[in-house]
Amino acid sequence: xxxxSPRKPHSHDDAPETTRDFERLAGLPDGxxxxxxxxxxxxxxxxxxxxxxxxxxxxxxxLEDLYQVAALGLVKAVDHYDPARGNAFEAYAVPTVTGxxxxxxxxxxxxxxxPRRVQDLRNRVRxxxxxxxxxxxxxxxxxxxxxxxxxxxxxxxRTGMEALECFSALSLEAEMPGTDGYALGDSIGGPDPAYDAxxxxxxxxxxxxxxxxxxxxxLYLRFFKGMTxxxxxxxxGISQMHVSRLLSSCFAQVRxxxxxxxxx
Numbered sequence: 001x002x003x004x005s006p007r008k009p010h011s012h013d014d015a016p017e018t019t020r021d022f023e024r025l026a027g028l029p030d031g032x033x034x035x036x037x038x039x040x041x042x043x044x045x046x047x048x049x050x051x052x053x054x055x056x057x058x059x060x061x062x063l064e065d066l067y068q069v070a071a072l073g074l075v076k077a078v079d080h081y082d083p084a085r086g087n088a089f090e091a092y093a094v095p096t097v098t099g100x101x102x103x104x105x106x107x108x109x110x111x112x113x114x115p116r117r118v119q120d121l122r123n124r125v126r127x128x129x130x131x132x133x134x135x136x137x138x139x140x141x142x143x144x145x146x147x148x149x150x151x152x153x154x155x156x157x158r159t160g161m162e163a164l165e166c167f168s169a170l171s172l173e174a175e176m177p178g179t180d181g182y183a184l185g186d187s188i189g190g191p192d193p194a195y196d197a198x199x200x201x202x203x204x205x206x207x208x209x210x211x212x213x214x215x216x217x218x219l220y221l222r223f224f225k226g227m228t229x230x231x232x233x234x235x236x237g238i239s240q241m242h243v244s245r246l247l248s249s250c251f252a253q254v255r256x257x258x259x260x261x262x263x264x
Contacts, residue, residue, distance in 0.1 A: 049093075049097050052098055052101065053070035
């Protein structure tokens with residue numbers, strides 16, 4: 001037989017009068033009778049928890065999953081409520097259930113990791129934009145208007161607006177709006193080999209500067225002007241074989257100095 005008392009007028013129509021039942025629960029030792037009364041209290045208050053869950057509908061989570069999270073928050077509220085403090089259970093349960101749902105969104109619904117401060121900015125910006133949309137029909141509120149309404153800086157508003165997009169992520173194969181089959185992944189650049197060339201040039205520069213002037217000229221003509229060994233030989237008045245030996249000597253000297261630098 002149910003032990004929960006009949007309902008009385010409440011701020012929630014579906015909120016039962018359970019003051020005496022909670023007082024009785026607090027005095028019962030752990031056992032079958034206490035667990036049975038606890039379950040009955042959870043069942044009695046479940047409609048209120050589900051009504052709180054409905055407020056969060058349409059935010060990317062299935063309503064049935066929100067019901068489960070709200071029920072978990074209600075169980076925590078029943079387990080931790082202390083009637084001796086004098087507060088009504090409803091006043092304790094509503095923020096407990098609401099907080100459990102918000103924690104669920106914060107911990108499980110963000111595709112990208114977002115710091116809690118940014119999540120708070122996101123919520124304030126979202127709320128302010130929703131409230132302002134009722135006074136600015138036909139257009140979206142500006143960043144300045146949201147900042148003034150939410151008492152934030154414009155930079156904070158922009159951060160919050162960026163966080164609005166972090167609940168879900170687009171596939172790299174998703175087509176970009178306004179394009180003809182251009183995927184999001186096509187806009188992402190790949191490794192630039194020029195960066196490796198920059199590193200190599202910076203590393204080899206002191207070695208090249210230490211070479212004799214003629215060897216530096218030969219390297220310049222060969223690798224920056226694109227001249228052949230025969231063309232270099234004609235310009236310098238030496239044999240092509242001599243140019244080849246000088247190039248090989250330069251290469252060996254530069255490699256040795258780079259190896260010594262790496263060893264240090």
